[in-house]
Amino acid sequence: MSEKDLSYELIPSTCAYCGTGCGVLLEVMDGRLSGVLPQKDHPVSKGALCLKGWSSHEFVYSPRRLDKPMIRKDGVPVECEWEEALKVVAEGLQKARNEHGPDAVGFFTSARCTNEENYLLQKFARAVIGTNNVDHCARL
Numbered sequence: 001m002s003e004k005d006l007s008y009e010l011i012p013s014t015c016a017y018c019g020t021g022c023g024v025l026l027e028v029m030d031g032r033l034s035g036v037l038p039q040k041d042h043p044v045s046k047g048a049l050c051l052k053g054w055s056s057h058e059f060v061y062s063p064r065r066l067d068k069p070m071i072r073k074d075g076v077p078v079e080c081e082w083e084e085a086l087k088v089v090a091e092g093l094q095k096a097r098n099e100h101g102p103d104a105v106g107f108f109t110s111a112r113c114t115n116e117e118n119y120l121l122q123k124f125a126r127a128v129i130g131t132n133n134v135d136h137c138a139r140l
């Protein structure tokens with residue numbers, strides 16, 4: 001490969017690690033994410049990133065990253081299709097609610113979800129399951 005074939009881009013984005021919304025520049029080398037830099041003039045982060053932000057690209061190609069749904073079969077986690085995983089979750093929630101009441105179920109949301117996703121989860125908890133048991137990882 002010659003030097004001419006190499007490409008390097010800085011792509012402005014928002015750190016996805018928490019809800020602060022710091023500005024990052026994604027370093028992309030030959031189409032592959034290779035690092036993160038702070039956006040100097042970003043109105044929120046003003047050129048700073050916390051330790052998590054600086055390493056926020058590292059999970060992308062991790063071999064330990066789950067990128068398919070998994071369910072336990074005979075105690076062993078195995079890959080499955082989304083439809084099967086969602087059916088298992090729905091049946092489990094329904095069973096817990098029916099057998100022990102809505103407050104037997106709790107929901108735990110994440111700073112790594114969008115506001116809209118967190119809103120939908122609390123709405124599901126309250127309107128569908130009937131519980132106010134909703135918490136968030138920021139309170140850990």
Ligand code: SF4
Pocket residue numbers: 015016017018019020021022045048049050051052053054
């Ligand atoms: S850099 Fe740190 S504080 Fe900023 S959004 Fe990312 S995780 Fe949150």
